[in-house]
Amino acid sequence: MSFVSFSFALFVAAAVLFYYLIPVRYRYLVLLIFSLLFYYLACGKYIIYILLASLVTYISSMLMEKEKQKVQVLFPAEETAADRNKKKEAKEWLKKRLKRIMIIDLLLVFGTLSVLKYSEFVFANINLFRLLFFGDRKLRGLGDLVLPLGISFYTFQAAGYIIDLYYKRIDAEKNPFKLMLFVTFFPQIIQGPISRFKDLSPTLFAGNRFERENIRKGLYYILFGVAKKLIIADRLSLFVQRSSAFYKDVNGTYLLLTILFYSLQLYADFSGGINITIGTARLFGVEVTENFARPFFSKSVAEYWRRWHITLGTWFRDYIFYPISISKNLMNLGKKVSRVSSFFGKRTSLYTATIVVWALTGLWHGAEWRYVVWGLLNGIIMCVSAELEPLYAWLNRKAGWKDDSFLHKAFSIIRTFLIMSFLRIFDLSFEGIRMALSILKRILLRQGGITMSRLEELGLSQNDLIISLAGIALLFVISMLQRKKSIYERLMGLSLPCRWVICTLSVALILVFGYYGLGYSGADFIYMQF
Amino acid sequence: MKRPIYGLIIKSLCVLITAWLLFTVLDRIFMPKYVEENTDGNVTAEFYRADTPLDAVFFGSSTVYNAIAPDKMWNEFGFSSYTRASASQTIWQSYYLIRDTVHYNRPKLVTLDVSFMKYGEDFYEEASNRKTIDGMKLSFDKLMCARDSMWEEESLYSYAFPILRFHSRWNELRAEDFKYALRRPTVTYDGFIMGFRNDPDIENYEVVEKEDYSFPPKAAEYLVRIMEYCEEEDIPLLLMKTPTYINNWFPEYDRQLEEMAGKYRNVEYVNFDYCADIIGLDRRADYMDGHSHLNICGAEKFSGFFGKYIKDRYGLPDHRQDDTYSSVWNERYTRYCIDGEIGKAALK
């Protein structure tokens, strides 16, 4: 069931109706039932995976809770309060127990993810290795495994919950149905965001009372998301797909256009989807974390990643980057390196962690080497630009540029956008790294002319081009407006008739200029004769 | 406590009304108008403009709307009728159109052309779906008709809200789309479409023998539903075959249809192909489109014959002395004559 479909609209409408008809204390159950139904409709029997993930998470959390109670019996409060060593001992004991449970849990949930998503990749690489060194490639792998919907998202969300429990940042949820709802909540199952238990649970589990504000805000968000997806993203997608598929037959200028449009398409699609997610959740009064903060206005790659797919970035930061970078082992390694060179010593843990995180981020996006390369490039660019910062500062001082001058800002923003667009070549190159390099080479060396008829062959007619550009311009203006105040607040500041007109117009624009329906796939029929 | 609920209801109603208005306006602008060309696209809708009760309504594919002229029959025989045929109207579409027709203007006789009995499940033309169905008023029958006619890529919603299909016409909109958005002029002659072409060459069309002459299940199923429906509603049904000169009809079909019709009290089957000589149809002058349709000359001959047949056979009344009828129908006949003569002059 796609987000932008009548069936989804009806599904949500039914869910909203039931939600507010049921007594407050059972409302979360309505969400759970509809979430499971949604998953079942999308995946059928593969719902078993998400159910198992919820179950494993619940059992682990309850075991951890048990250990937390046990420690209070074994080390009574009076004793630990008086004796600092005793307190430390209790803490160590608990930590060890909790760690064991956490590791088993993570092995199970990430194990499932690895087998389903990465086994093919691993076997292919083992076979490559065998081919290189032994001249055969016999391992057959597990065959084509079905990747359950949203597994990368719900696995990370469930794992985050357990890790938070281990760090005692949250209390365990004792109601298994509520926990299952946290893992399966349908608006965010397709494309995230990866919510934190602390952020999502209060509004998710409370039976929210009917408030017009929630409905209104939800609908506005959905409208905005649908507009982004239908007017911009879907219109550009055919061109991006085709021109990257025919990359050998088009010159570098088309490919340059392709990667720029791909960035915009991806943003419109992904952020539009997130708008729909947030809006849908909002209809139930549930508050889902924002996943984008106008990323194309970032002045550096590092900043970009704090503003694009925010929840994935913070997940990796909190659960991988920090634990690795400040781990005792890496810190000690850093000290050892320091004896040889203090420059490298200071950076050992930082950069090791960065590289690991970005290799994993790459793998998260897909089980292929090109994604790993893409992730690593991101990491390397961040490390390099951190090192170059003094140089930039020196250059700016010498040239008399001010950090906050408009030109300097614009330059940084455009540079970042271009870097990110070029990196995405790896994302686009479905044939692998070689294709990515070939596209890059063509963009750099084979620039040429562009004709409208060729663009149309590639799936972008003149009209589509005009609408896409107009849509992007509008999106840009809206983003600029959002700088100080969200567009929603701005709208609410207008008078009712004004809002009414804007809303009606937006719906009309989506209906007319949306890229959907037969008119865009079948030949236009009106001239057919009988 | 009560006030907020009222406010909510009023606001929701406002939203619904705005949405409805928006869809209506957009539908009206974006739907093809079929006024300056492809006027057959208006046959389904103009049925609702019959200003008097109808004595007979004729269903079938394009052969029918090119062959049966209600205005001409009014003038000669005095009964009121409408040709609710459409391009490639399949048997299942005829079924729903008959139901729709009976619901709005119950006729004393229904006739159905059986040419499309040859086409079943795998017959599909989006454009004819649109021309046939879009003109129907929104009803359960319309949606069912769409559901049974649709191909996988089509969406049922787009039949309820045509803007979902036609929005891609935004760059093809012409003056006529706005001019006729609110009200389209009447472009058919009570469902009859005048053909002003002819095929003077006599070709001998090749006869392609078939291995199996049984009707496709979907067509057969809906023919049975039509016959049962007419029986239930107590409306006589005439299954007929409009004369054409292409040799794609076989006696095996006649035999099966006679057998099927024979099972019902008020259904009969007549193949007018066999009457072509009695009617006086001239292969050189009266046909068009590769002898698959009658042109205006052929249609006038056929309407004269066919009108007399159904009037005598089914005892259709003569309203020519009735003012409520004649005030409407005489005017229509005049329009028909003027436009017909202009066209016929051009044909010669």
Add this chain to the structure above:
Amino acid sequence: MDELIDILKGIHPEVDYETEEALIDSRIFDSFDIVTLVGQLTEEYDIEIGPEDLLPENFNSAKSIYELVCRLMEE
């Protein structure tokens, strides 16, 4: 405390640590800075900072960092 301010100055010299109370929330310190800081704190004060201590509220101001260091030194 002064020692701590010196360390902080070494990372972001332009910040006024006496008054700033949103080092994390207003994104003055990014994750690289945090890791650098943690590295220096562990070395300087011989303490162990674990991932569980890396909460925004512990690092938002010089004062809260100081409190964290004191608490960890006690343990």
